[in-house]
Amino acid sequence: MKMLRAERSGKNHKIIEQLLNEREKLKENKGKYKTRYKKQPKIITDVSEFKTLRLESSIIVDKSLLIKDVLESPSTVSLVTRPRRWGKSLNLSMLKTFFEIEVDEKGKPLPLGKRTNPKLFSDLKISSEYEVMKHLGKYPVIYLSLRETKGTSYKEVEQKIIKRIVNSFHEHIYLINSNELEKNEKEIFQRYLIGEISKVDLEESLYFLSRLLYKHFSQKVYIFIDEYDVTINSTYVRFGHKSKEFIQLIDLIRGMLGLVLKENSQYLKGGLVSGILRIAKADLFTGLNNISEYSLLDKRFSESYGFNQEEVDELLNKLPNVVDHSDLKNWYNGYNFGERTVYNPFSVMKCLSEGKFDTYWLDSGNTELIDQVMFSDDNQTELQDLFYDNKSVTKRIYKQIAFEEIKEQKNSFYSLLLFTGYLNPAPIEIDVYKLSIPPNREIRYIFENRIMRWVEKKMSISSEKIKDLINLLLKNEIDKFTEWLSQCFLRYTSSHDRKREDNCHMWMGGLFIFLSNKYHIRSNRESGYGRYDHALVPKLNNSSDTALLLEYKKCKKDSELEKLVEIGLNQIDEKRYDTEIIEDERIKKIQKARLVFGNGKIVGKSKVEEIRR
Numbered sequence: 024m025k026m027l028r029a030e031r032s033g034k035n036h037k038i039i040e041q042l043l044n045e046r047e048k049l050k051e052n053k054g055k056y057k058t059r060y061k062k063q064p065k066i067i068t069d070v071s072e073f074k075t076l077r078l079e080s081s082i083i084v085d086k087s088l089l090i091k092d093v094l095e096s097p098s099t100v101s102l103v104t105r106p107r108r109w110g111k112s113l114n115l116s117m118l119k120t121f122f123e124i125e126v127d128e129k130g131k132p133l134p135l136g137k138r139t140n141p142k143l144f145s146d147l148k149i150s151s152e153y154e155v156m157k158h159l160g161k162y163p164v165i166y167l168s169l170r171e172t173k174g175t176s177y178k179e180v181e182q183k184i185i186k187r188i189v190n191s192f193h194e195h196i197y198l199i200n201s202n203e204l205e206k207n208e209k210e211i212f213q214r215y216l217i218g219e220i221s222k223v224d225l226e227e228s229l230y231f232l233s234r235l236l237y238k239h240f241s242q243k244v245y246i247f248i249d250e251y252d253v254t255i256n257s258t259y260v261r262f263g264h265k266s267k268e269f270i271q272l273i274d275l276i277r278g279m280l281g282l283v284l285k286e287n288s289q290y291l292k293g294g295l296v297s298g299i300l301r302i303a304k305a306d307l308f309t310g311l312n313n314i315s316e317y318s319l320l321d322k323r324f325s326e327s328y329g330f331n332q333e334e335v336d337e338l339l340n341k342l343p344n345v346v347d348h349s350d351l352k353n354w355y356n357g358y359n360f361g362e363r364t365v366y367n368p369f370s371v372m373k374c375l376s377e378g379k380f381d382t383y384w385l386d387s388g389n390t391e392l393i394d395q396v397m398f399s400d401d402n403q404t405e406l407q408d409l410f411y412d413n414k415s416v417t418k419r420i421y422k423q424i425a426f427e428e429i430k431e432q433k434n435s436f437y438s439l440l441l442f443t444g445y446l447n448p449a450p451i452e453i454d455v456y457k458l459s460i461p462p463n464r465e466i467r468y469i470f471e472n473r474i475m476r477w478v479e480k481k482m483s484i485s486s487e488k489i490k491d492l493i494n495l496l497l498k499n500e501i502d503k504f505t506e507w508l509s510q511c512f513l514r515y516t517s518s519h520d521r522k523r524e525d526n527c528h529m530w531m532g533g534l535f536i537f538l539s540n541k542y543h544i545r546s547n548r549e550s551g552y553g554r555y556d557h558a559l560v561p562k563l564n565n566s567s568d569t570a571l572l573l574e575y576k577k578c579k580k581d582s583e584l585e586k587l588v589e590i591g592l593n594q595i596d597e598k599r600y601d602t603e604i605i606e607d608e609r610i611k612k613i614q615k616a617r618l619v620f621g622n623g624k625i626v627g628k629s630k631v632e633e634i635r636r
Contacts, residue, residue, distance in 0.1 A: 066376040071112035073120045077143045087149035089327040098315035100294045105328045106444025107388035108369035111297040115247045122245045123164040130197030163236035167191045168249040173257040177268035188228045189218045203238045226278030233290040243292035252298035260391040300424045325361025357462040359447045397473040407532040410470045411544040415459035478533040505627040524577035527620045541565040551599030568611040570604045576619045584626040591617035
């Protein structure tokens with residue numbers, strides 16, 4: 024890209040000026056250009072650098088009023104957490120571009136006529152905010168991104184963090200010739216430039232750089248730190264079991280952030296730190312009275328993350344024939360964050376760029392932590408309950424995530440899903456929310472995909488084989504179905520797992536995920552005089568007129584399997600579990616099935632009955 028080449032060439036300002044002039048000419052000839060070429064406006068989606076986006080993309084969504092929000096924030100520094108790919112990096116890059124002093128190669132501020140950054144904001148919403156525009160280009164800025172600092176050991180991660188720090192120092196390489204710095208400060212600065220620093224130097228790096236910038240410009244510094252938690256999240260997944268190394272990393276990050284944000288009132292003007300999670304027990308922000316935290320549950324800053332309907336409508340006006348407008352809403356809308364209903368911004372822009380609908384957010388960015396949780400046996404029942412029949416659950420939400428509690432504390436599990444963007448919150452009382460899957464096709468596909476992959480891994484067979492197995496049940500070939508199912512469970516599950524009845528329900532629920540496109544899967548629903556285990560009711564796109572009603576039982580003695588099968592099948596009739604299904608006029612038949620799980624064998628019996636109304 025031209026911007027990247029400009030950065031490398033050292034002719035940044037000349038190239039940017041040239042690109043700005045090209046953009047102005049395009050604006051002047053907009054009508055002629057469209058008539059002559061009928062070319063779709065250019066969209067750039069995989070760029071988080073604000074200047075590049077402004078100069079090389081014809082279409083952006085204007086989030087520049089975030090600058091005003093930052094200036095009006097009640098705290099010196101704001102911690103903003105949002106799901107991955109929700110605009111955090113781009114917004115921080117925009118803030119950096121707005122506040123930073125543009126300098127020449129000697130570190131002297133450029134005269135107004137040679138500055139390019141003001142032109143990048145001239146037609147954005149923020150340009151009409153007179154008092155805010157007084158701050159444009161007035162401050163030295165430190166920008167640090169901890170993206171791509173993953174590793175399998177503390178030493179590897181530390182080296183990657185050092186490289187990111189070196190990048191931040193190189194942005195201010197002009198300081199090596201500053202007349203305002205002492206000789207020893209320049210020598211230390213030189214060591215940072217080549218990455219020859221100790222752990223203590225690394226912890227003091229941002230504080231040291233803020234001091235040098237303050238001395239050079241006689242102006243306090245803005246600090247923007249992107250993806251502050253990515254190192255800790257990935258480290259927990261990769262070597263969190265090595266407690267000594269994990270604690271070392273926590274200490275390092277705490278030291279870096281603590282010095283520059285807590286004990287830095289002399290040099291710190293303000294800043295914003297972004298990430299996905301607020302990590303409990305890391306104490307990264309303990310004692311920082313000058314920092315406020317804002318998650319997707321908070322209204323402040325909510326306008327700056329995600330696209331509202333007005334913004335999407337404006338995009339579609341510029342690209343009227345790319346995709347169906349109502350389908351865009353069905354695929355990517357429905358997130359209730361910060362008291363607003365918004366679209367997933369990454370997926371919307373990718374869809375408009377590619378001209379087709381797809382699950383763009385599914386594997387974008389780092390999903391290691393959430394995948395570890397979603398593929399865990401401990402959480403399958405909860406995932407299935409959320410997915411099937413659009414259920415909601417009421418849970419207490421912890422705004423700080425403790426990794427070690429995710430398995431033991433279900434509230435922590437739900438909190439993780441919420442803050443990573445997989446659930447919608449509806450407030451009930453303080454810290455208590457009704458949680459549900461956002462009503463769009465992309466996020467529901469993600470849940471479906473993760474449950475499918477868990478089943479495939481658990482049973483060690485392909486999805487096609489699983490579908491063949493389920494078809495035996497649908498065709499009422501119950502003996503063949505239970506025989507095959509018995510072999511799978513005996514081969515791929517532990518004797519300990521087979522002792523619990525709720526595990527039997529979870530395994531069956533996992534199998535039924537492969538029918539979710541054709542059947543409504545209902546789990547543990549009240550009907551008649553009790554609760555059935557599972558009901559499968561054909562969807563409108565399914566020509567079948569037969570619903571399935573299933574009841575399960577765990578049996579300690581294999582000698583009693585046949586007896587319990589008969590008792591359970593009769594129980595379905597006696598408790599009138601079919602009451603709910605009979606109310607659906609489309610359903611003409613019900614296949615009632617009872618499965619009894621022994622220690623090494625599964626026995627079943629079923630019958631198909633016509634509904635008499």
